[in-house]
Each structure stands twice: as C-alpha cells, then as structure tokens.
Amino acid sequence: MYKKVSTTLDFAGREKDTLAFWKQARIFEKSVELRRGAPAYTFYDGPPTANGKPHIGHILTRSIKDIIPRYRTMKGYDVLRKAGWDTHGLPVELEVEKELGLDGKEQIEAYGVTPFIQKCKESVWKYKGEWEEMSDRVGFWADMENPYITYEDNYIESEWWALKTIHEKGLLYKGHKIVPYCPRCGTALSSHEVAQGYKDIKETSATVRFRCADEDAYYLAWTTTPWTLPSNVCLCVNAHVEYCRARKDGETFILARDLVESVLGEGAEILDVFPGSDLVGRDYEPLFPCTGAACAKTGKRGHYVIADDYVTTTDGTGIVHNAPAFGEDDARVCKEHDMPFIQLVDTRGNMCGGTPWDGAFVKDADKLILRDLREAGLLFAAPEFEHSYPFCWRCDTPLIYYARQSWFIKMTAIRDRLMEYNRRINWIPETIKEGRMGNFLENVIDWGISRERYWGTPLPVWVCKDCGHVHVIGSRKELCQLAPGTPEDLELHKPFLDPITFPCEKCGGEMRREPVVIDCWFDSGSMPFAQWHYPFENKELFARRYPANFISEAVDQTRGWFYTLLAISTCLFDEPSFQNCLVLGLVQDKDGLKMSKHKGNVVDPWSVLDKQGADAVRWYFYTGSMPWLPSRFSPEAVSEAQRKFMGTFWNTYAFYVLYADIDGFDPTAHALRRENLSPMDKWILSRLNSLVKAVDAYLGDIRITEAGRELQRFIDDLSNWYVRRCRDRYWGKDMTPDKEAAYMTLFTVLKTLSLISAPFIPFMTEEIYQNIVRTVDK
Ligand SMILES: [Zn+2]
Ligand SMILES: [Zn+2]
The missing domain is CATH 1.10.730.10 (Isoleucyl-tRNA Synthetase; Domain 1)
Structure with a gap:
C-alpha cells in the first residue's frame, strides 16, 4: 500500500526526486494560482547580481527568504515572490574591463562605449544558470521566469519618473562637494558604499612645522594625509581654545596649550598663553614653492591663520592644516573665508599642477613629501598610526576625499521623516532600528547619485549650456516630444542618449544631458515600483503589492538596499516600503572566522547541497543560531x-x-x-x-x-x-x-x-x- 521507506539517510538523493515532481506537476505555480484573489502577502526579493557566483551566504538568504512566503502561502495568502536581477553598476564594468584587458576610462572610450555596454549587458548573466540552479536546488520558490531586470528600458523609465518627481519636490541638486572618490574607477561613491569598505591600516602621519612670517617660530599642525599638504591654503585654530608658545631644544612652537606635552614631550618650556583668536589673520610661509605659486595664480590671499569651532584638542596640535579640495570641514571654512582653492591632485589620484611629485599616486606621494619636508627641516615628527580607512568596495583602491561636481538627493532635508518611518518598521532584531539604521539616519548626508561611468541608468537631467536651466525628463514620451526625431524605442543607455539635445525653454540655448549614470543602489531601491513599470502601467498591481510585508537580507544591506528602499519611498510616497525586515548575520567558518579565498576556508555550497542536501542546510540555518547572529558553518x-x-x-x-x-x-x-x-x-x-x-x-x-x-x-x-x-x-x-x-x-x-x-x-x-x-x- 505505502511505498517502502529506505532507512538510509540519503536525503540529498531523494530530494532530486522531489524536485522533479515539483517541476513536472508545476507545484509552485499551482500553489500561486490556487490563491489568486486571496488576501495579499508581499515579499520583495532584493535583487542579486548574476555576474558573481552564488556562495554559501546566498544559501542562507535564499533559505530565509523562502520559509516565510511558504508559510504564508500555506496559511492561504496570495504571496508575491517575483525574482529580480541587479544588473547595472561598477562591478559589472570592472568585470568587463578585466575580460577585455582594459584599464580605466580612457581605454574604455578608445574601445568604444557602445560595444562596451553591450559586453556589460552580456556579462551580467555570466552566472545566471548557476544562480537558477542553486535557487532551485535549495527549494527557493519564486517566480524566476518573469523576473524584474534593472537594465530594461521600462525599469529605467520608472526610475526616470522617480527622479523627476524627486526633482519637482526640490530634492535634486548639483553641488560642488567633497566626495569620497575612487581614483581608479574615476567616480564618486555614496556614503553607504563607503561604509562597506573600511579597513584598519597603518600609515605614517605628519606633524608639520609651518614657519611664521612675522616671528621666529613655527605653527605645528598634524595631518593623516601628507599628500594634501601641497594643496594647503590656510591653518585653522579654535578662537576659544588656549594656545601657547612653547620652547623646546632652542626652537619655538605654537600649539594648543593642552597638547604641549603630548606633542613636544617632557621638558618643553611654556613661554606665554593666549586665546586662539590672537592668532587669527597672521601669515605663515607656504610649505612648498609649488603651493605658493598655485595660490598666487588664484589672485587670492592665502596662508594665514583662521578660526573655526570644528577644531578641537582631542588629538593633533589644536591647529588644523586646511586643503579645501580634500576635506569637508576644510571646504566649508575656506569657502566662508573666501580662501583660494587649489587642487594639486588629478582625477586619477595622481599629484599634478607643477609639484615635484607630479604623476605619483597620492598614497605613494606621501613618502616623497615626507622625505622632502624632512630635508627642508619642516617635518617635526612622522608618527605611525593605525586608523580605519575607506577603500573602494569593488576594486580595493584607497578612496580619497576629493572636490567634485556631483548630483545629489537632499536626504538631509527629509531626515526627520526618514527617522520616523524607520521607527515604523518591524526590525528583527530590534536593535537595528535605533542602532545600526537609526544612527546612520541620524547622521544622514545627501545622497551623491551621479557616477562618471558608462553602464547604469542614465541621469535624465538636461542642462542649458547658456543659462544653466535644468530640465529633468520623466518619460520616453516626454523626451520624444522635446526632441522630435528621437526614436520611440531608443535604448535608454549611454551613449545613445548623450547626443540628444533640445532647445532651452528659458533662453533657446542648447540643452544637453549631464553625461553621467546613477548609483545602481538607486536601481535596486526603486524595485517596489520599477518592477511594475509604474506609473506607466500596472497601477492597481502596484497598489496591491506595496508596501512589502516581508524582506530579508544580510546585515551589510542596512546601509545598502534597506536604506535605499527607505530613502526612495520616503522621497516619493512618504512612507516606508517594507513593514518587516529580518536582518541576517554573516556566514562564518566553524571557528567563527570570515570565509575568504585567501584563508582557504570557503565552503562550496554545492559540496553541502550534494552531500547533506537542501533540507539539512536549511534546517541548520534556521535552528543553528538566531538568524541575525553570525553562523559558524x-x-x-x-x-x-x-x-x-x-x-x-x-x-x-x-x-x-x-x-x-x-x-x-x-x-x-x-x-x-x-x-x-x-x-x-x-x-x-x-x-x-x-x-x-x-x-x-x-x-x-x-x-x-x-x-x-x-x-x-x-x-x-x-x-x-x-x-x-x-x-x-x-x-x-x-x-x-x-x-x-x-x-x-x-x-x-x-x-x-x-x-x-x-x-x-x-x-x-x-x-x-x-x-x-x-x-x-x-
Ligand atoms: Zn574603485
Ligand atoms: Zn537656457
């Protein structure tokens, strides 16, 4: 009557039969069809990128993403599980660059942007088969046959609508800002991208002697980035802090009184004490001739002391060297004091502009600059120090803070709402709400969305070259109306959009597109509406499937996808786009160490799926430890x-x-x-x-x-x-x-x-x- 039961524990072998049964009898599809019209339960699938191989962490996410929708389906809900693919962005470009043997933007342009993005489009699917096989094998039930794909024109058009709406709300602007910048990729990164790439490193800092112009003494200033010294334009003190002249080994130094011992060591004699305001306006000599020359070219007076409250005495000397091209505070105070602006570093992160180190990458220039300062008697000390420094999360190049023109979404203007909506979300574990996410939102900065790259959603912003008027295009139709002759099926990518111009409605001048693409995190954060080509189609469907009841990804998405979902829905719809979010811990090896190729402790997902089977891995992930804790796999x-x-x-x-x-x-x-x-x-x-x-x-x-x-x-x-x-x-x-x-x-x-x-x-x-x-x- 019953089928005989094998007592062997070969679960993996038997699972293959079950898979075949599901497929042949279309069980997943039937489970969906049978519940059409039932109350909706919506799951948003954070789109993975198929140009990377799935690893064991993805088995964890797919297992967790599967169990809740399965449970809800069994409870009778009509559960949406539309799979998606994240397809744009720097990771894809880097892969293609490697494949084609290109290095950097010049070589890409020489190769041709049209064939380059074509290659990107193909490369995106490199591991699609493996992803599908893995998803299938772990029993991840989702609609993989009709996924949303972020590079499709309809998807992009929905994002254009979003960007136009954001612009109409006054939240889109172009700014000259100090941005975290990857000199290899030649583009700015957003703060949530930067947050992913910090590493602890040892570097050499410099305590530098700036010679006073009006007495025989030196200002001492400490910097962790010696390469910014040639672009120095002023020194900054705090007017309300006590400074002093201190004598050591026959020389006189000016610095904060509280820091004399820590900087000069024991035996320094304090000659006199005075407030920082006494120093304001006093001249000093530029460190290098190239600095003086660059400053002179601007026609502005530089190289004197100014004061601002951001200067503290927690470390350093109480005197800060300011290079407005490379620091946020520096840029602000220098602007307030109308200081000269010099930027002796080019967009590839190399020294330039007539310095003795022209052509050297900034981090390599550090040593040369320190050597030259030492020879000139201007280096007081060069202490080694350890700090957490950001690296490009894709290409591992050290980032530099760099003045660039960039397009921003003014997140700071909606910070209060972001924080309020964050509190409405059921975070699991709850600590994320006020902790990792809450802290991030409290210090939210404007979202730099433009990328000076090729493979991405093109920024739909056209600017008049005569009067600077800005027009944001919100649909294909609008573009075709303004620029007649534009084919209606034009692919919405670079370089095809770049030659399209139309007359300025203000002055008749030529409107040209800002030739940039946008942060691919904007793509994935737009999936609640862009997956439906909303608002051009599917308005009812969107309304039924918004917001999501459930989402789940790893903890590193707090400042990634979780943030961009919240940021975009707050801008557009004034509410959070998800209600419950399960935040997953990372999968570590059995000793609690991060898995890495380097350490050789990476577990190939297939080795476990083939041997122990999917159920076993699922069960382990569900019950081994709370999902938000790191699991020792x-x-x-x-x-x-x-x-x-x-x-x-x-x-x-x-x-x-x-x-x-x-x-x-x-x-x-x-x-x-x-x-x-x-x-x-x-x-x-x-x-x-x-x-x-x-x-x-x-x-x-x-x-x-x-x-x-x-x-x-x-x-x-x-x-x-x-x-x-x-x-x-x-x-x-x-x-x-x-x-x-x-x-x-x-x-x-x-x-x-x-x-x-x-x-x-x-x-x-x-x-x-x-x-x-x-x-x-x-
Ligand atoms: Zn990079
Ligand atoms: Zn104009």
Whole structure:
C-alpha cells in the first residue's frame, strides 16, 4: 500500500526526486494560482547580481527568504515572490574591463562605449544558470521566469519618473562637494558604499612645522594625509581654545596649550598663553614653492591663520592644516573665508599642477613629501598610526576625499521623516532600528547619485549650456516630444542618449544631458515600483503589492538596499516600503572566522547541497543560531542538525510505514476515537496541538529559530517517549481498538508534523506527505 521507506539517510538523493515532481506537476505555480484573489502577502526579493557566483551566504538568504512566503502561502495568502536581477553598476564594468584587458576610462572610450555596454549587458548573466540552479536546488520558490531586470528600458523609465518627481519636490541638486572618490574607477561613491569598505591600516602621519612670517617660530599642525599638504591654503585654530608658545631644544612652537606635552614631550618650556583668536589673520610661509605659486595664480590671499569651532584638542596640535579640495570641514571654512582653492591632485589620484611629485599616486606621494619636508627641516615628527580607512568596495583602491561636481538627493532635508518611518518598521532584531539604521539616519548626508561611468541608468537631467536651466525628463514620451526625431524605442543607455539635445525653454540655448549614470543602489531601491513599470502601467498591481510585508537580507544591506528602499519611498510616497525586515548575520567558518579565498576556508555550497542536501542546510540555518547572529558553518554542523531532527523524524516515519504495511493499515478506513486513546496518545496529541499553535505564532512573528526549536523538542518527545513507550502496541496480531488508536495517533502526528515542518524542510515533508497521505487519500 505505502511505498517502502529506505532507512538510509540519503536525503540529498531523494530530494532530486522531489524536485522533479515539483517541476513536472508545476507545484509552485499551482500553489500561486490556487490563491489568486486571496488576501495579499508581499515579499520583495532584493535583487542579486548574476555576474558573481552564488556562495554559501546566498544559501542562507535564499533559505530565509523562502520559509516565510511558504508559510504564508500555506496559511492561504496570495504571496508575491517575483525574482529580480541587479544588473547595472561598477562591478559589472570592472568585470568587463578585466575580460577585455582594459584599464580605466580612457581605454574604455578608445574601445568604444557602445560595444562596451553591450559586453556589460552580456556579462551580467555570466552566472545566471548557476544562480537558477542553486535557487532551485535549495527549494527557493519564486517566480524566476518573469523576473524584474534593472537594465530594461521600462525599469529605467520608472526610475526616470522617480527622479523627476524627486526633482519637482526640490530634492535634486548639483553641488560642488567633497566626495569620497575612487581614483581608479574615476567616480564618486555614496556614503553607504563607503561604509562597506573600511579597513584598519597603518600609515605614517605628519606633524608639520609651518614657519611664521612675522616671528621666529613655527605653527605645528598634524595631518593623516601628507599628500594634501601641497594643496594647503590656510591653518585653522579654535578662537576659544588656549594656545601657547612653547620652547623646546632652542626652537619655538605654537600649539594648543593642552597638547604641549603630548606633542613636544617632557621638558618643553611654556613661554606665554593666549586665546586662539590672537592668532587669527597672521601669515605663515607656504610649505612648498609649488603651493605658493598655485595660490598666487588664484589672485587670492592665502596662508594665514583662521578660526573655526570644528577644531578641537582631542588629538593633533589644536591647529588644523586646511586643503579645501580634500576635506569637508576644510571646504566649508575656506569657502566662508573666501580662501583660494587649489587642487594639486588629478582625477586619477595622481599629484599634478607643477609639484615635484607630479604623476605619483597620492598614497605613494606621501613618502616623497615626507622625505622632502624632512630635508627642508619642516617635518617635526612622522608618527605611525593605525586608523580605519575607506577603500573602494569593488576594486580595493584607497578612496580619497576629493572636490567634485556631483548630483545629489537632499536626504538631509527629509531626515526627520526618514527617522520616523524607520521607527515604523518591524526590525528583527530590534536593535537595528535605533542602532545600526537609526544612527546612520541620524547622521544622514545627501545622497551623491551621479557616477562618471558608462553602464547604469542614465541621469535624465538636461542642462542649458547658456543659462544653466535644468530640465529633468520623466518619460520616453516626454523626451520624444522635446526632441522630435528621437526614436520611440531608443535604448535608454549611454551613449545613445548623450547626443540628444533640445532647445532651452528659458533662453533657446542648447540643452544637453549631464553625461553621467546613477548609483545602481538607486536601481535596486526603486524595485517596489520599477518592477511594475509604474506609473506607466500596472497601477492597481502596484497598489496591491506595496508596501512589502516581508524582506530579508544580510546585515551589510542596512546601509545598502534597506536604506535605499527607505530613502526612495520616503522621497516619493512618504512612507516606508517594507513593514518587516529580518536582518541576517554573516556566514562564518566553524571557528567563527570570515570565509575568504585567501584563508582557504570557503565552503562550496554545492559540496553541502550534494552531500547533506537542501533540507539539512536549511534546517541548520534556521535552528543553528538566531538568524541575525553570525553562523559558524561547517558540513559537520549541518550533518549534526540533520541527524537530530530529520533523522529522528525519518526513522519515526519509517517505523510507522513498516508496521502499517505489515497490517495493511489504511488510515482513511479508520478514525481517531477519543474513547480508545491511551494516556500516551492523549499526551502526544496534546503536545502536537500546542506545537501547531506555537510554531504558527512564531512564524507569524518571523521568529524562525524559536519555531524550529519547538519542532526539535517535539520530535525528541515523539521518538524518545511516545514511540519507545508504545512500540509493542503495534506488534499485536489483531486490529484491537488500542492498536487502531496507536496507529491513528501516530498517523495524525506524522501528517500534521509534515505539514507544519514543510516551510522548513519542504523536500522531506513532501515525500512523507505523498507517501502516508496521498497514496491512500487520492
Ligand atoms: Zn574603485
Ligand atoms: Zn537656457
């Protein structure tokens, strides 16, 4: 009657049969179709990039992303699970650059932008097959056949609409700003990108002597970036702090009084003390002739002391060297004091403009500059120090802070709303709300969205070259109206849009597109509406599927996708675009170390999927530790989790089938009769009902680990107490009322357990359910 149950624990092998069954019977599609019109439950899939191979961390995210929608589907909801692909951006360009043997923007342009972006478009799909296979294999049920793709014209057009709306709200502007800039990629990075690339490094800092022009003394200033010294234009003190002249080894230095000992060491003699305001306006000599020359060219007076409250005495000397091209505070105070602006570093991060180190990369120039200062007697000390410094998250080049023209979304203007909407989101764990995310929002800065690159959503901003008038295009139609002759099916990418011009509505001058693309994080953050080509199509669908009930990604997305979703929906719709967010910890190796190729401790996802199987990996991720904590992943840990739960479950099921088969027991021909139940039957059925209630409540609250641990406790009770104590009840010859009760109890437990565990371990539960229920109940 029942299919014979193999007692081997070859789950992985059996999972392949289940996969084939799902596919052949279109079970996922049916589970969706059957619930059309039911109350909606919406899951947003944070789009992965298919130009990188999936790794073990992606198995974690796919497992977590699957369980909640599966659970909701079983609860009768119409659950949206549209897969998506993140396709634009620097990572893709870098991959193609490598493939074509190009290095940098000049070589890309020589190669040709049209073939280059064509290559990008192909490269995006490099690992698509592997991603699909992996998603399939772990039982990630999502609509992979109709995914949203961020490079498609419709998707881009929705983003244009968004950018125009943001512009109409007065939140889009072009600014000269100090931006974190990758000199290799030749583009600015946004603050959330920068946040991803900090490393602790040792560098040489410099305490520099600036010779006073009006007395025989030196101002001492400390800098961590010696390469900015040639672009120095002034020194900044705090007017309200006490400074002093201090004598050491026959020389006189000016610095903050509180810092004399830490800078000069013991034995310095303090000659006199005065407020910082006494120093304001006093001249000093430029450190280098090239600095003086560059300053003279601007026609402005530089190289004197100014004051601002941002200067503190927590470290350094209490005197700050200002280079307005390379520091945010520097830029602000120098602007306020109308200082000259000099930038002796080019866009590739090399020294330029007539310095003795022209052509050297800034970080290499540090050593040369220190050497020359030392020779000139202007270096007081060059202490090594360790600090956290940002690197390009893609190409690992040290970033520099650099004055660039860039387009920004004015996030600072909506900070209060961002913080309010953040509080409306159910963050799991809750600490993210006021912690990682709250802190980030409290210090939110304007979002630099333009990228001086090629493969991305083109910024739809046209500017008049005569009067500077700005026009933001919000649709293809609008572009075709303003620039007649533009083909309606024009691909919305660089370089095709760049030659399109139209007359300025203010002065008749020529409107030209700002030739930049935008941050690809704007793409993924736009998915709530852009996946539907909203507002051009699907308005009802969008309304039904917004906001998301559930999203989940790894913790590094707090300042990434989670932030951009919130930022964009706040700009456009004045509300958060997701209600519940489960933030996942990182997957580490068994010793708690980060997995890296370098350390050789990377676990290939397929080695576990092929051996232990998908259920086992899923179960491990659900129950090994709370999902937001880092998990110490190893094949052994997966096997252990598998044995404890799935092994016990499977053995109990095999036990039932073995005896039911001997007795030809068909549960559809029997009933669970209360009057015949033994105390053990009543106990396990009561435990079962409590279990259903608990697991349902936990999954409803997205408390996956707690739900899994209830299941584990139950299976232990079932096997160690119920089956062990009741074993002989199945041995008797005749179908007595007691034997019937024992069979029906065990059958009820196994059937219910296979349903309630299905969101966790869908493969094994499918097989059990098909065998014990469907073979008899057709
Ligand atoms: Zn870079
Ligand atoms: Zn104009």
